[in-house]
Amino acid sequence: MKIARYQVGDGVHYGRLHDDGTLERFAGSPFESLQPSGEQDLLGSARLLAPVARPRVFGVGLNYVTHIREAKAETPRIPMLFMKPDTAVIGPDEPIVYPREGKVIHYEAELTVVIGRPARRVPERLALDYVLGYTCANDVSERVIQGEEMSLGCLLVGKGFDTFCPIGPVITTDIDPGNLRVVARLNSEVRQDSNTSDLLFGVPQLVSYLSQSITLLPGDIIITGTPAGVGAIKPGDTVEIEVEGIGVLRNPVVAESEATVAGSG
Numbered sequence: 001m002k003i004a005r006y007q008v009g010d011g012v013h014y015g016r017l018h019d020d021g022t023l024e025r026f027a028g029s030p031f032e033s034l035q036p037s038g039e040q041d042l043l044g045s046a047r048l049l050a051p052v053a054r055p056r057v058f059g060v061g062l063n064y065v066t067h068i069r070e071a072k073a074e075t076p077r078i079p080m081l082f083m084k085p086d087t088a089v090i091g092p093d094e095p096i097v098y099p100r101e102g103k104v105i106h107y108e109a110e111l112t113v114v115i116g117r118p119a120r121r122v123p124e125r126l127a128l129d130y131v132l133g134y135t136c137a138n139d140v141s142e143r144v145i146q147g148e149e150m151s152l153g154c155l156l157v158g159k160g161f162d163t164f165c166p167i168g169p170v171i172t173t174d175i176d177p178g179n180l181r182v183v184a185r186l187n188s189e190v191r192q193d194s195n196t197s198d199l200l201f202g203v204p205q206l207v208s209y210l211s212q213s214i215t216l217l218p219g220d221i222i223i224t225g226t227p228a229g230v231g232a233i234k235p236g237d238t239v240e241i242e243v244e245g246i247g248v249l250r251n252p253v254v255a256e257s258e259a260t261v262a263g264s265g
Contacts, residue, residue, distance in 0.1 A: 002246075021043040031132065057084040057165055060222070079205070084165050088163065092251070095251065095254040096233070097256050107231065111137075118216065119211045138241050141158055182196060198227060199225065
């Protein structure tokens with residue numbers, strides 16, 4: 001099933017996206033029930049939004065074996081975690097704003113886990129039972145600031161600018177997170193092309209590990225790390241993140257002086 005969060009007129013809804021472009025509305029939130037309301041919309045008349053509104057965002061650094069080699073970094077013994085503010089989250093086709101402070105800003109294609117129900121001290125063998133589904137993310141990162149922060153043992157601003165966490169286009173359920181192709185394209189040119197089988201810590205490990213200390217809540221997302229091939233973006237670029245079975249998340253890049261929106265509804 002593909003679950004979309006979308007706007008039609010003044011209304012925001014969740015619904016099941018069918019192959020024919022029909023959106024079958026849910027009666028409420030998919031974190032409560034997948035019961036249809038009996039109403040339908042057409043994808044062509046809707047605007048897709050970030051599939052979760054203002055989620056808590058848990059990020060994982062250095063989690064692909066090939067990216068660890070690319071970065072010439074030491075292999076983490078435990079998941080290398082950070083968080084992004086919810087104001088970083090935007091949806092499909094919304095602009096990534098290149099901030100005034102930006103010097104070297106990179107795209108990062110990532111599989112994203114969407115938590116479906118509260119999870120606390122969950123064993124790995126049951127971890128996927130707490131997942132609603134999966135979406136795409138772009139973990140946009142300002143490398144100069146990130147490097148300065150990490151030299152001090154912290155990480156926030158380099159990952160946390162407004163619009164630095166595009167997610168979407170939909171949440172897909174019932175796919176194997178351990179074997180999915182992950183691709184990033186910059187201006188239609190493939191820059192990253194890998195598979196989640198290269199993850200150091202897989203989805204069950206990440207969900208279980210986080211839940212030992214933090215109660216994961218419905219709508220929380222875990223961006224699971226990026227493979228080799230990260231690179232710079234600039235205003236005027238278009239970045240596409242594609243994860244097998246989910247779809248394509250596309251966002252233009254604009255200079256802060258040109259931006260008219262920041263953040264997602």
